[in-house]
Amino acid sequence: MGALHEGHLELVRHALRENSDVFVSIYVNPTQFGVNEDLDKYPKTWVADMDKLQRLRKDFDQQRGKGTTGEIVGIFAPTTRVMYPTLPPTSEIDGEGSFVTITPIGKWLEGSSRPVFFRGVATVCTKLFNVVQPDRVYFGQKDIQQSVLIKRMVKDFHIPTEVRVIPTIRESDGLAMSSRNVFLGKRRRNDVSVLSRALLSARSIYNMGELSAGEIRRTAFQIFDEVLQKKDGAYLGAGKIEIDYIVLTKTDDMTTIDDEAEVDPSEGAILSAAIKTHKLKKSANR
Ligand SMILES: Nc1ncnc2c1ncn2[C@@H]1O[C@H](COP(=O)(O)OP(=O)(O)OP(=O)(O)O)[C@@H](O)[C@H]1O
Ligand SMILES: CC(C)(CO)[C@@H](O)C(=O)[O-]
Ligand code: BAL
Incomplete structure:
Protein backbone atom coordinates (compact mmCIF):
# COMPACT_ATOMS: atom_id res chain seq x y z
CA MET A 1 0.00 0.00 0.00
CA GLY A 2 3.03 2.29 -0.31
CA ALA A 3 5.04 4.06 2.42
CA LEU A 4 7.69 1.57 1.40
CA HIS A 5 10.18 0.09 3.84
CA GLU A 6 12.74 -2.73 3.75
CA GLY A 7 9.99 -5.35 4.17
CA HIS A 8 8.36 -4.27 0.92
CA LEU A 9 11.72 -3.97 -0.84
CA GLU A 10 12.55 -7.52 0.16
CA LEU A 11 9.39 -8.73 -1.62
CA VAL A 12 10.50 -6.85 -4.73
CA ARG A 13 14.02 -8.35 -4.50
CA HIS A 14 12.57 -11.85 -4.30
CA ALA A 15 10.34 -11.11 -7.27
CA LEU A 16 13.29 -9.80 -9.29
CA ARG A 17 15.33 -12.92 -8.58
CA GLU A 18 12.56 -15.27 -9.61
CA ASN A 19 10.97 -13.50 -12.60
CA SER A 20 11.85 -11.50 -15.71
CA ASP A 21 9.19 -8.76 -15.51
CA VAL A 22 8.11 -7.37 -12.16
CA PHE A 23 5.21 -5.02 -11.41
CA VAL A 24 5.08 -3.25 -8.06
CA SER A 25 1.58 -2.36 -6.94
CA ILE A 26 0.97 0.65 -4.73
CA TYR A 27 -2.65 1.17 -3.83
CA VAL A 28 -4.30 2.05 -0.53
CA ASN A 29 -7.41 -0.04 -0.78
CA PRO A 30 -10.40 1.63 0.94
CA THR A 31 -12.57 -1.47 1.34
CA GLN A 32 -10.20 -3.19 3.76
CA PHE A 33 -10.39 -0.29 6.22
CA GLY A 34 -13.32 -0.34 8.64
CA VAL A 35 -15.46 2.81 8.89
CA ASN A 36 -13.60 4.00 11.99
CA GLU A 37 -10.13 2.94 10.90
CA ASP A 38 -7.23 5.03 9.64
CA LEU A 39 -7.82 5.23 5.87
CA ASP A 40 -7.52 9.03 5.79
CA LYS A 41 -4.36 9.00 7.88
CA TYR A 42 -2.62 6.14 6.08
CA PRO A 43 0.96 7.30 5.32
CA LYS A 44 1.60 8.30 1.72
CA THR A 45 5.21 8.84 0.67
CA TRP A 46 5.11 8.56 -3.12
CA VAL A 47 8.34 10.47 -3.90
CA ALA A 48 10.37 8.57 -1.29
CA ASP A 49 8.82 5.31 -2.55
CA MET A 50 9.97 6.02 -6.11
CA ASP A 51 13.48 6.89 -4.85
CA LYS A 52 13.70 3.60 -2.97
CA LEU A 53 12.61 1.62 -6.01
CA GLN A 54 15.06 3.51 -8.26
CA ARG A 55 17.89 2.70 -5.86
CA LEU A 56 16.90 -0.93 -5.70
CA ARG A 57 16.74 -1.02 -9.49
CA LYS A 58 20.26 0.44 -9.77
CA ASP A 59 21.61 -2.14 -7.30
CA PHE A 60 20.06 -4.89 -9.36
CA ASP A 61 21.43 -3.46 -12.61
CA GLN A 62 24.92 -3.59 -11.11
CA GLN A 63 24.45 -7.24 -10.20
CA ARG A 64 23.10 -8.22 -13.62
CA GLY A 65 24.82 -11.32 -14.95
CA LYS A 66 25.41 -12.63 -11.42
CA GLY A 67 22.28 -14.73 -11.37
CA THR A 68 19.76 -11.88 -11.30
CA THR A 69 17.42 -11.58 -14.22
CA GLY A 70 14.39 -9.49 -13.38
CA GLU A 71 13.43 -5.93 -14.14
CA ILE A 72 10.81 -3.65 -12.63
CA VAL A 73 8.74 -2.99 -15.73
CA GLY A 74 5.97 -1.00 -14.08
CA ILE A 75 4.44 0.50 -10.98
CA PHE A 76 0.75 -0.25 -10.82
CA ALA A 77 -0.81 2.64 -8.91
CA PRO A 78 -4.44 2.75 -9.96
CA THR A 79 -7.09 5.23 -8.91
CA THR A 80 -10.06 4.04 -6.90
CA ARG A 81 -12.31 4.77 -9.90
CA VAL A 82 -10.28 2.22 -11.88
CA MET A 83 -10.32 -0.37 -9.12
CA TYR A 84 -14.01 0.11 -8.30
CA PRO A 85 -15.48 0.99 -11.73
CA THR A 86 -19.19 0.73 -10.91
CA LEU A 87 -20.34 1.18 -7.31
CA PRO A 88 -18.23 3.38 -5.03
CA PRO A 89 -16.27 1.30 -2.50
CA THR A 90 -17.92 0.75 0.84
CA SER A 91 -16.50 -0.18 4.22
CA GLU A 92 -19.93 -0.87 5.70
CA ILE A 93 -20.39 -4.47 6.77
CA ASP A 94 -23.73 -4.63 4.97
CA GLY A 95 -22.66 -2.34 2.13
CA GLU A 96 -23.50 -3.19 -1.47
CA GLY A 97 -20.85 -4.06 -4.04
CA SER A 98 -18.98 -6.89 -5.72
CA PHE A 99 -16.97 -8.63 -3.03
CA VAL A 100 -14.91 -11.75 -2.58
CA THR A 101 -15.24 -13.36 0.84
CA ILE A 102 -13.12 -16.21 2.05
CA THR A 103 -14.53 -17.88 5.15
CA PRO A 104 -13.98 -19.15 7.74
CA ILE A 105 -10.32 -17.98 7.63
CA GLY A 106 -11.37 -14.37 7.07
CA LYS A 107 -13.59 -14.32 10.17
CA TRP A 108 -10.95 -15.44 12.67
CA LEU A 109 -8.24 -13.58 14.57
CA GLU A 110 -7.58 -10.30 12.75
CA GLY A 111 -10.90 -10.78 10.96
CA SER A 112 -12.70 -10.81 14.26
CA SER A 113 -11.31 -7.39 15.26
CA ARG A 114 -11.58 -6.00 11.73
CA PRO A 115 -14.75 -7.45 10.23
CA VAL A 116 -14.42 -5.99 6.70
CA PHE A 117 -10.64 -6.33 6.46
CA PHE A 118 -10.27 -9.69 4.72
CA ARG A 119 -13.27 -9.10 2.46
CA GLY A 120 -11.50 -5.93 1.25
CA VAL A 121 -8.16 -7.72 0.86
CA ALA A 122 -9.60 -10.69 -1.07
CA THR A 123 -11.61 -8.34 -3.28
CA VAL A 124 -8.75 -6.01 -4.16
CA CYS A 125 -6.30 -8.88 -4.70
CA THR A 126 -8.74 -10.51 -7.12
CA LYS A 127 -8.85 -7.23 -9.01
CA LEU A 128 -5.04 -6.85 -8.95
CA PHE A 129 -4.55 -10.43 -10.14
CA ASN A 130 -7.08 -9.99 -12.96
CA VAL A 131 -5.51 -6.75 -14.17
CA VAL A 132 -1.84 -7.76 -13.94
CA GLN A 133 -2.22 -11.53 -14.58
CA PRO A 134 0.95 -12.39 -12.66
CA ASP A 135 2.68 -15.79 -12.77
CA ARG A 136 3.72 -15.21 -9.16
CA VAL A 137 2.61 -12.87 -6.40
CA TYR A 138 4.65 -11.93 -3.32
CA PHE A 139 3.24 -11.44 0.17
CA GLY A 140 4.87 -10.98 3.56
CA GLN A 141 4.85 -13.49 6.39
CA LYS A 142 4.22 -10.57 8.77
CA ASP A 143 0.60 -10.64 7.59
CA ILE A 144 0.46 -14.41 7.80
CA GLN A 145 -3.32 -14.74 7.98
CA GLN A 146 -3.59 -12.61 4.86
CA SER A 147 -1.07 -14.84 3.06
CA VAL A 148 -2.91 -18.02 4.05
CA LEU A 149 -6.22 -16.50 2.96
CA ILE A 150 -4.82 -15.45 -0.43
CA LYS A 151 -3.44 -18.96 -0.94
CA ARG A 152 -6.88 -20.36 -0.16
CA MET A 153 -8.53 -17.89 -2.56
CA VAL A 154 -6.11 -18.73 -5.38
CA LYS A 155 -6.79 -22.43 -4.89
CA ASP A 156 -10.56 -22.18 -4.59
CA PHE A 157 -10.97 -19.84 -7.58
CA HIS A 158 -8.40 -21.64 -9.76
CA ILE A 159 -6.44 -18.40 -10.18
CA PRO A 160 -3.35 -19.22 -12.27
CA THR A 161 -0.73 -17.67 -10.03
CA GLU A 162 1.76 -18.94 -7.46
CA VAL A 163 1.65 -17.32 -4.03
CA ARG A 164 5.11 -16.77 -2.56
CA VAL A 165 5.39 -15.86 1.13
CA ILE A 166 8.53 -13.99 2.18
CA PRO A 167 9.99 -13.95 5.74
CA THR A 168 9.43 -10.90 7.93
CA ILE A 169 12.04 -8.14 7.93
CA ARG A 170 12.49 -6.68 11.41
CA GLU A 171 13.91 -3.60 13.06
CA SER A 172 17.06 -4.12 15.16
CA ASP A 173 14.99 -4.67 18.34
CA GLY A 174 12.86 -7.32 16.62
CA LEU A 175 9.75 -5.28 15.82
CA ALA A 176 8.42 -6.21 12.37
CA MET A 177 8.75 -3.35 9.91
CA SER A 178 5.39 -1.88 9.04
CA SER A 179 4.22 1.30 7.35
CA ARG A 180 2.03 2.15 10.33
CA ASN A 181 4.96 2.01 12.79
CA VAL A 182 5.38 5.74 12.15
CA PHE A 183 2.21 6.28 14.17
N1 LIG B 1 8.31 -6.34 7.65
C1 LIG B 1 7.89 -6.96 6.57
N2 LIG B 1 8.59 -8.01 6.08
C2 LIG B 1 8.15 -8.66 4.97
N3 LIG B 1 7.03 -8.33 4.28
C3 LIG B 1 6.32 -7.29 4.72
C4 LIG B 1 6.71 -6.54 5.88
N4 LIG B 1 5.82 -5.56 6.07
C5 LIG B 1 4.90 -5.66 5.10
N5 LIG B 1 5.19 -6.71 4.29
C6 LIG B 1 4.38 -7.19 3.18
O1 LIG B 1 4.28 -6.18 2.19
C7 LIG B 1 3.02 -6.28 1.53
C8 LIG B 1 2.38 -4.94 1.52
O2 LIG B 1 2.03 -4.61 2.86
P1 LIG B 1 1.46 -3.21 3.30
O3 LIG B 1 1.56 -2.25 2.18
O4 LIG B 1 0.18 -3.39 3.99
O5 LIG B 1 2.58 -2.73 4.34
P2 LIG B 1 2.63 -2.89 5.88
O6 LIG B 1 3.93 -2.39 6.35
O7 LIG B 1 2.20 -4.27 6.22
O8 LIG B 1 1.52 -1.85 6.31
P3 LIG B 1 0.67 -1.77 7.62
O9 LIG B 1 1.51 -1.07 8.62
O10 LIG B 1 -0.46 -0.95 7.15
O11 LIG B 1 0.27 -3.15 8.02
C9 LIG B 1 2.21 -7.33 2.30
O12 LIG B 1 2.28 -8.56 1.63
C10 LIG B 1 2.94 -7.39 3.62
O13 LIG B 1 2.80 -8.63 4.29
C1 LIG C 1 -2.72 -7.36 0.26
C2 LIG C 1 -2.91 -5.85 0.24
C3 LIG C 1 -2.02 -5.29 -0.84
C4 LIG C 1 -4.32 -5.56 -0.18
O1 LIG C 1 -4.53 -4.18 -0.25
C5 LIG C 1 -2.65 -5.23 1.63
O2 LIG C 1 -3.51 -5.75 2.59
C6 LIG C 1 -1.22 -5.36 2.04
O3 LIG C 1 -0.44 -4.63 1.43
O4 LIG C 1 -0.88 -6.14 2.94
N1 BAL D 1 -0.54 -5.16 5.86
C1 BAL D 1 -1.93 -5.27 6.12
C2 BAL D 1 -2.70 -4.11 5.65
C3 BAL D 1 -3.60 -3.53 6.67
O1 BAL D 1 -3.43 -3.77 7.87
O2 BAL D 1 -4.52 -2.79 6.31
Whole structure:
Protein backbone atom coordinates (compact mmCIF):
# COMPACT_ATOMS: atom_id res chain seq x y z
CA MET A 1 0.00 0.00 0.00
CA GLY A 2 3.03 2.29 -0.31
CA ALA A 3 5.04 4.06 2.42
CA LEU A 4 7.69 1.57 1.40
CA HIS A 5 10.18 0.09 3.84
CA GLU A 6 12.74 -2.73 3.75
CA GLY A 7 9.99 -5.35 4.17
CA HIS A 8 8.36 -4.27 0.92
CA LEU A 9 11.72 -3.97 -0.84
CA GLU A 10 12.55 -7.52 0.16
CA LEU A 11 9.39 -8.73 -1.62
CA VAL A 12 10.50 -6.85 -4.73
CA ARG A 13 14.02 -8.35 -4.50
CA HIS A 14 12.57 -11.85 -4.30
CA ALA A 15 10.34 -11.11 -7.27
CA LEU A 16 13.29 -9.80 -9.29
CA ARG A 17 15.33 -12.92 -8.58
CA GLU A 18 12.56 -15.27 -9.61
CA ASN A 19 10.97 -13.50 -12.60
CA SER A 20 11.85 -11.50 -15.71
CA ASP A 21 9.19 -8.76 -15.51
CA VAL A 22 8.11 -7.37 -12.16
CA PHE A 23 5.21 -5.02 -11.41
CA VAL A 24 5.08 -3.25 -8.06
CA SER A 25 1.58 -2.36 -6.94
CA ILE A 26 0.97 0.65 -4.73
CA TYR A 27 -2.65 1.17 -3.83
CA VAL A 28 -4.30 2.05 -0.53
CA ASN A 29 -7.41 -0.04 -0.78
CA PRO A 30 -10.40 1.63 0.94
CA THR A 31 -12.57 -1.47 1.34
CA GLN A 32 -10.20 -3.19 3.76
CA PHE A 33 -10.39 -0.29 6.22
CA GLY A 34 -13.32 -0.34 8.64
CA VAL A 35 -15.46 2.81 8.89
CA ASN A 36 -13.60 4.00 11.99
CA GLU A 37 -10.13 2.94 10.90
CA ASP A 38 -7.23 5.03 9.64
CA LEU A 39 -7.82 5.23 5.87
CA ASP A 40 -7.52 9.03 5.79
CA LYS A 41 -4.36 9.00 7.88
CA TYR A 42 -2.62 6.14 6.08
CA PRO A 43 0.96 7.30 5.32
CA LYS A 44 1.60 8.30 1.72
CA THR A 45 5.21 8.84 0.67
CA TRP A 46 5.11 8.56 -3.12
CA VAL A 47 8.34 10.47 -3.90
CA ALA A 48 10.37 8.57 -1.29
CA ASP A 49 8.82 5.31 -2.55
CA MET A 50 9.97 6.02 -6.11
CA ASP A 51 13.48 6.89 -4.85
CA LYS A 52 13.70 3.60 -2.97
CA LEU A 53 12.61 1.62 -6.01
CA GLN A 54 15.06 3.51 -8.26
CA ARG A 55 17.89 2.70 -5.86
CA LEU A 56 16.90 -0.93 -5.70
CA ARG A 57 16.74 -1.02 -9.49
CA LYS A 58 20.26 0.44 -9.77
CA ASP A 59 21.61 -2.14 -7.30
CA PHE A 60 20.06 -4.89 -9.36
CA ASP A 61 21.43 -3.46 -12.61
CA GLN A 62 24.92 -3.59 -11.11
CA GLN A 63 24.45 -7.24 -10.20
CA ARG A 64 23.10 -8.22 -13.62
CA GLY A 65 24.82 -11.32 -14.95
CA LYS A 66 25.41 -12.63 -11.42
CA GLY A 67 22.28 -14.73 -11.37
CA THR A 68 19.76 -11.88 -11.30
CA THR A 69 17.42 -11.58 -14.22
CA GLY A 70 14.39 -9.49 -13.38
CA GLU A 71 13.43 -5.93 -14.14
CA ILE A 72 10.81 -3.65 -12.63
CA VAL A 73 8.74 -2.99 -15.73
CA GLY A 74 5.97 -1.00 -14.08
CA ILE A 75 4.44 0.50 -10.98
CA PHE A 76 0.75 -0.25 -10.82
CA ALA A 77 -0.81 2.64 -8.91
CA PRO A 78 -4.44 2.75 -9.96
CA THR A 79 -7.09 5.23 -8.91
CA THR A 80 -10.06 4.04 -6.90
CA ARG A 81 -12.31 4.77 -9.90
CA VAL A 82 -10.28 2.22 -11.88
CA MET A 83 -10.32 -0.37 -9.12
CA TYR A 84 -14.01 0.11 -8.30
CA PRO A 85 -15.48 0.99 -11.73
CA THR A 86 -19.19 0.73 -10.91
CA LEU A 87 -20.34 1.18 -7.31
CA PRO A 88 -18.23 3.38 -5.03
CA PRO A 89 -16.27 1.30 -2.50
CA THR A 90 -17.92 0.75 0.84
CA SER A 91 -16.50 -0.18 4.22
CA GLU A 92 -19.93 -0.87 5.70
CA ILE A 93 -20.39 -4.47 6.77
CA ASP A 94 -23.73 -4.63 4.97
CA GLY A 95 -22.66 -2.34 2.13
CA GLU A 96 -23.50 -3.19 -1.47
CA GLY A 97 -20.85 -4.06 -4.04
CA SER A 98 -18.98 -6.89 -5.72
CA PHE A 99 -16.97 -8.63 -3.03
CA VAL A 100 -14.91 -11.75 -2.58
CA THR A 101 -15.24 -13.36 0.84
CA ILE A 102 -13.12 -16.21 2.05
CA THR A 103 -14.53 -17.88 5.15
CA PRO A 104 -13.98 -19.15 7.74
CA ILE A 105 -10.32 -17.98 7.63
CA GLY A 106 -11.37 -14.37 7.07
CA LYS A 107 -13.59 -14.32 10.17
CA TRP A 108 -10.95 -15.44 12.67
CA LEU A 109 -8.24 -13.58 14.57
CA GLU A 110 -7.58 -10.30 12.75
CA GLY A 111 -10.90 -10.78 10.96
CA SER A 112 -12.70 -10.81 14.26
CA SER A 113 -11.31 -7.39 15.26
CA ARG A 114 -11.58 -6.00 11.73
CA PRO A 115 -14.75 -7.45 10.23
CA VAL A 116 -14.42 -5.99 6.70
CA PHE A 117 -10.64 -6.33 6.46
CA PHE A 118 -10.27 -9.69 4.72
CA ARG A 119 -13.27 -9.10 2.46
CA GLY A 120 -11.50 -5.93 1.25
CA VAL A 121 -8.16 -7.72 0.86
CA ALA A 122 -9.60 -10.69 -1.07
CA THR A 123 -11.61 -8.34 -3.28
CA VAL A 124 -8.75 -6.01 -4.16
CA CYS A 125 -6.30 -8.88 -4.70
CA THR A 126 -8.74 -10.51 -7.12
CA LYS A 127 -8.85 -7.23 -9.01
CA LEU A 128 -5.04 -6.85 -8.95
CA PHE A 129 -4.55 -10.43 -10.14
CA ASN A 130 -7.08 -9.99 -12.96
CA VAL A 131 -5.51 -6.75 -14.17
CA VAL A 132 -1.84 -7.76 -13.94
CA GLN A 133 -2.22 -11.53 -14.58
CA PRO A 134 0.95 -12.39 -12.66
CA ASP A 135 2.68 -15.79 -12.77
CA ARG A 136 3.72 -15.21 -9.16
CA VAL A 137 2.61 -12.87 -6.40
CA TYR A 138 4.65 -11.93 -3.32
CA PHE A 139 3.24 -11.44 0.17
CA GLY A 140 4.87 -10.98 3.56
CA GLN A 141 4.85 -13.49 6.39
CA LYS A 142 4.22 -10.57 8.77
CA ASP A 143 0.60 -10.64 7.59
CA ILE A 144 0.46 -14.41 7.80
CA GLN A 145 -3.32 -14.74 7.98
CA GLN A 146 -3.59 -12.61 4.86
CA SER A 147 -1.07 -14.84 3.06
CA VAL A 148 -2.91 -18.02 4.05
CA LEU A 149 -6.22 -16.50 2.96
CA ILE A 150 -4.82 -15.45 -0.43
CA LYS A 151 -3.44 -18.96 -0.94
CA ARG A 152 -6.88 -20.36 -0.16
CA MET A 153 -8.53 -17.89 -2.56
CA VAL A 154 -6.11 -18.73 -5.38
CA LYS A 155 -6.79 -22.43 -4.89
CA ASP A 156 -10.56 -22.18 -4.59
CA PHE A 157 -10.97 -19.84 -7.58
CA HIS A 158 -8.40 -21.64 -9.76
CA ILE A 159 -6.44 -18.40 -10.18
CA PRO A 160 -3.35 -19.22 -12.27
CA THR A 161 -0.73 -17.67 -10.03
CA GLU A 162 1.76 -18.94 -7.46
CA VAL A 163 1.65 -17.32 -4.03
CA ARG A 164 5.11 -16.77 -2.56
CA VAL A 165 5.39 -15.86 1.13
CA ILE A 166 8.53 -13.99 2.18
CA PRO A 167 9.99 -13.95 5.74
CA THR A 168 9.43 -10.90 7.93
CA ILE A 169 12.04 -8.14 7.93
CA ARG A 170 12.49 -6.68 11.41
CA GLU A 171 13.91 -3.60 13.06
CA SER A 172 17.06 -4.12 15.16
CA ASP A 173 14.99 -4.67 18.34
CA GLY A 174 12.86 -7.32 16.62
CA LEU A 175 9.75 -5.28 15.82
CA ALA A 176 8.42 -6.21 12.37
CA MET A 177 8.75 -3.35 9.91
CA SER A 178 5.39 -1.88 9.04
CA SER A 179 4.22 1.30 7.35
CA ARG A 180 2.03 2.15 10.33
CA ASN A 181 4.96 2.01 12.79
CA VAL A 182 5.38 5.74 12.15
CA PHE A 183 2.21 6.28 14.17
CA LEU A 184 3.88 4.95 17.32
CA GLY A 185 5.39 7.58 19.58
CA LYS A 186 8.85 6.87 20.98
CA ARG A 187 7.64 5.25 24.19
CA ARG A 188 4.86 3.24 22.61
CA ARG A 189 7.34 2.16 19.96
CA ASN A 190 9.45 0.71 22.79
CA ASP A 191 6.46 -0.88 24.47
CA VAL A 192 5.29 -2.84 21.46
CA SER A 193 8.62 -4.61 21.04
CA VAL A 194 7.22 -6.99 23.67
CA LEU A 195 5.18 -8.54 20.86
CA SER A 196 8.15 -9.63 18.77
CA ARG A 197 10.05 -10.71 21.88
CA ALA A 198 7.14 -12.95 22.84
CA LEU A 199 6.85 -14.48 19.38
CA LEU A 200 10.58 -14.96 18.90
CA SER A 201 11.03 -16.56 22.29
CA ALA A 202 8.21 -19.03 21.58
CA ARG A 203 9.83 -19.78 18.23
CA SER A 204 13.17 -20.43 19.87
CA ILE A 205 11.77 -23.07 22.26
CA TYR A 206 10.06 -24.75 19.29
CA ASN A 207 13.38 -24.71 17.42
CA MET A 208 14.97 -26.37 20.45
CA GLY A 209 12.50 -29.23 20.17
CA GLU A 210 9.44 -28.20 22.22
CA LEU A 211 6.33 -29.48 20.43
CA SER A 212 3.65 -28.97 23.08
CA ALA A 213 1.26 -26.29 21.81
CA GLY A 214 0.47 -25.23 25.38
CA GLU A 215 4.16 -24.79 26.25
CA ILE A 216 4.84 -22.80 23.11
CA ARG A 217 1.94 -20.44 23.80
CA ARG A 218 2.78 -20.18 27.50
CA THR A 219 6.32 -19.09 26.61
CA ALA A 220 4.89 -16.18 24.66
CA PHE A 221 2.46 -15.27 27.47
CA GLN A 222 5.29 -15.34 30.01
CA ILE A 223 7.13 -12.56 28.19
CA PHE A 224 4.03 -10.36 28.44
CA ASP A 225 3.46 -11.31 32.07
CA GLU A 226 6.98 -10.40 33.15
CA VAL A 227 6.54 -6.99 31.65
CA LEU A 228 2.93 -6.34 32.64
CA GLN A 229 3.38 -7.40 36.26
CA LYS A 230 6.14 -4.88 36.67
CA LYS A 231 3.84 -2.02 35.86
CA ASP A 232 0.45 -3.22 37.03
CA GLY A 233 -0.78 -3.60 33.46
CA ALA A 234 0.90 -0.47 32.15
CA TYR A 235 4.08 -1.19 30.33
CA LEU A 236 6.98 1.29 30.62
CA GLY A 237 4.56 4.02 31.55
CA ALA A 238 3.48 4.95 28.04
CA GLY A 239 0.21 3.15 27.80
CA LYS A 240 -1.73 0.03 28.56
CA ILE A 241 -1.14 -3.08 26.53
CA GLU A 242 -3.92 -5.56 26.07
CA ILE A 243 -3.41 -8.93 24.47
CA ASP A 244 -5.98 -9.43 21.72
CA TYR A 245 -4.89 -12.99 20.94
CA ILE A 246 -1.95 -15.36 20.97
CA VAL A 247 -2.96 -18.41 19.02
CA LEU A 248 -1.15 -21.40 17.59
CA THR A 249 -2.66 -22.62 14.33
CA LYS A 250 -2.07 -25.02 11.51
CA THR A 251 -0.25 -23.61 8.52
CA ASP A 252 -2.68 -24.54 5.75
CA ASP A 253 -6.08 -23.53 7.13
CA MET A 254 -5.29 -21.64 10.34
CA THR A 255 -7.39 -23.92 12.50
CA THR A 256 -6.37 -23.75 16.16
CA ILE A 257 -3.95 -26.28 17.61
CA ASP A 258 -5.27 -26.94 21.12
CA ASP A 259 -2.92 -26.50 24.08
CA GLU A 260 -3.16 -30.24 24.80
CA ALA A 261 -1.97 -31.14 21.27
CA GLU A 262 1.52 -31.25 19.77
CA VAL A 263 2.81 -29.51 16.68
CA ASP A 264 3.57 -31.89 13.85
CA PRO A 265 7.19 -30.92 13.03
CA SER A 266 6.78 -31.99 9.41
CA GLU A 267 4.13 -29.27 9.02
CA GLY A 268 5.21 -26.65 11.55
CA ALA A 269 2.69 -24.19 12.93
CA ILE A 270 1.85 -20.51 12.95
CA LEU A 271 1.98 -18.55 16.19
CA SER A 272 0.09 -15.32 15.65
CA ALA A 273 -0.48 -12.59 18.13
CA ALA A 274 -2.02 -9.15 18.28
CA ILE A 275 -1.92 -6.53 20.98
CA LYS A 276 -3.88 -3.36 21.50
CA THR A 277 -2.22 -0.33 23.02
CA HIS A 278 -4.20 2.35 24.81
CA LYS A 279 -2.99 5.73 25.89
CA LEU A 280 -3.38 6.12 29.63
CA LYS A 281 -5.60 8.92 30.88
CA LYS A 282 -3.64 11.79 32.45
CA SER A 283 -4.88 10.85 35.91
CA ALA A 284 -3.63 7.30 35.59
CA ASN A 285 -0.92 6.09 37.90
CA ARG A 286 2.43 6.39 36.12
N1 LIG B 1 8.31 -6.34 7.65
C1 LIG B 1 7.89 -6.96 6.57
N2 LIG B 1 8.59 -8.01 6.08
C2 LIG B 1 8.15 -8.66 4.97
N3 LIG B 1 7.03 -8.33 4.28
C3 LIG B 1 6.32 -7.29 4.72
C4 LIG B 1 6.71 -6.54 5.88
N4 LIG B 1 5.82 -5.56 6.07
C5 LIG B 1 4.90 -5.66 5.10
N5 LIG B 1 5.19 -6.71 4.29
C6 LIG B 1 4.38 -7.19 3.18
O1 LIG B 1 4.28 -6.18 2.19
C7 LIG B 1 3.02 -6.28 1.53
C8 LIG B 1 2.38 -4.94 1.52
O2 LIG B 1 2.03 -4.61 2.86
P1 LIG B 1 1.46 -3.21 3.30
O3 LIG B 1 1.56 -2.25 2.18
O4 LIG B 1 0.18 -3.39 3.99
O5 LIG B 1 2.58 -2.73 4.34
P2 LIG B 1 2.63 -2.89 5.88
O6 LIG B 1 3.93 -2.39 6.35
O7 LIG B 1 2.20 -4.27 6.22
O8 LIG B 1 1.52 -1.85 6.31
P3 LIG B 1 0.67 -1.77 7.62
O9 LIG B 1 1.51 -1.07 8.62
O10 LIG B 1 -0.46 -0.95 7.15
O11 LIG B 1 0.27 -3.15 8.02
C9 LIG B 1 2.21 -7.33 2.30
O12 LIG B 1 2.28 -8.56 1.63
C10 LIG B 1 2.94 -7.39 3.62
O13 LIG B 1 2.80 -8.63 4.29
C1 LIG C 1 -2.72 -7.36 0.26
C2 LIG C 1 -2.91 -5.85 0.24
C3 LIG C 1 -2.02 -5.29 -0.84
C4 LIG C 1 -4.32 -5.56 -0.18
O1 LIG C 1 -4.53 -4.18 -0.25
C5 LIG C 1 -2.65 -5.23 1.63
O2 LIG C 1 -3.51 -5.75 2.59
C6 LIG C 1 -1.22 -5.36 2.04
O3 LIG C 1 -0.44 -4.63 1.43
O4 LIG C 1 -0.88 -6.14 2.94
N1 BAL D 1 -0.54 -5.16 5.86
C1 BAL D 1 -1.93 -5.27 6.12
C2 BAL D 1 -2.70 -4.11 5.65
C3 BAL D 1 -3.60 -3.53 6.67
O1 BAL D 1 -3.43 -3.77 7.87
O2 BAL D 1 -4.52 -2.79 6.31
